[in-house]
Amino acid sequence: MHHFFVTPCQVEETEIFIEGSDVNHIRNVLRIREGEQISVSDGHNNTYRCRLDRYEEDKAILAIEDRLETDRELPARIYLFQGLPKQEKMEWIVQKAVELGVFAVIPVEMKRSVVKLDEKKAEKKQKRWQQIAESAAKQSGRGYIPQIGKVRTFSEAVRQAEELDMILLPYELERGMEESRNRMALAAKAGSVGIFIGPEGGFEQAEVEEAEKAGAKRISLGKRILRTETAGLAVLSVLMFAMEE
Template sequence: MQQFFADPSWIRDGKVYLRGSDVNHIKNVLRMRTGEDVRVSDGSGSVYLCCISAYEEGAAVLDILKELDSEAELPSQITLFQGLPKGDKMDWIVQKAVELGVYSIVPFSAKRSIVKLDEKKARKRQERWQAIAKGAAEQSGRSRIPEVQPVKSFAEALDAASGLDLVMIPYELEEGMERTVQVIENIMPGQSIGIFIGPEGGFEEEEVEQAKSTGAEPVSLGKRILRTETAGLTTLSILMYHLESRNHNL
């Protein structure tokens, strides 16, 4: 079933007045007719089963049939701190991270980042990534749209992570999986978690030491060196499995 996000102000008197580009998508791309059902989320956790009742000028009018239980969100808020990669890799990373349940994404520039963005380009990229996050959230049935924050420096990203319960930094020079297993096993649902992923070429040792000085936990993801677009999604997948299985058993 198709899902869309609506501003809370569009929801009133048992109806949703869906606006913006989604109206054209429903009416002219999906060619949905009155009487068809869709899911609508207000972006803050409430999800509704709705029926299309009419198309008005600039709006699709939906009748709310009932509120649905939403279990699509992870029991912990995970922030992916992603070193800027080359080309359009970030598009793919944002899309898949949202599908895996990430709470927010913070792009940052590291010493080995090849991509250098000025303020104007960084703002346009952020807008693009936020739009990708919205589409991925709709596709995967999320009840909220993860925020893609403005591009930061590495120091700013570390500062943004300072209030989290746990910060992990996968590092190819970290040996042994014992510590990784221990760190993950100690994570409980409800904790806030940060994952720092370096760009192509990884982190410089100085950056890892800087992260460690703020309390970040270096971990290993195994004996193989993963690409930047793989490492974060691998870590997210591991945490998703751990948190949802742990939450199920509580």
């Protein structure tokens, strides 16, 4: 069943209306006809099973058949603070992080980031990443579209993370899997978790120290050094598995 998102104001007592570019997608790309079923979420974890009732100019009118009780969101809010990677890796990271249940992704310009974005380019990239997040949320049947934040400096990201219950920082120089397992287990029980991932060149020592002063806990992801586009997803996978209980 195809899945779409609307705002709560588009949900009425017995009907939901869809507008904008989604209408063209439903009518001309997917070719959904009257009577066919569609799944709709209002972005606040409310999901409805509907059938297409009719098209009205630039709107698709759906009749609500049932409100689904299934909850596909994790019990905790996970924020991925991702060091800006090269090329188009960020698009892949956003897509997979959304599939794994991330609450928000915050791109971070770090000292070893090769990519440097001016304000105009950063805004354009953010819009593109948000579109990818929405598509991934639709594909994975989520009840919420994760937000892709503005590109932040490392210090700005750390200040934002200070408000969270726990901060994890996978670090290639960290040793000792037992302590890392303990910290991951604590994070799985927290209400909000921040994950800091360095860019291709890793973290500068000063960045690690700044994060630790804000309460970040270093963890090891094993004996192998993971790429920036792999490390965050590895942590997310472990947390998702633990939190799904």
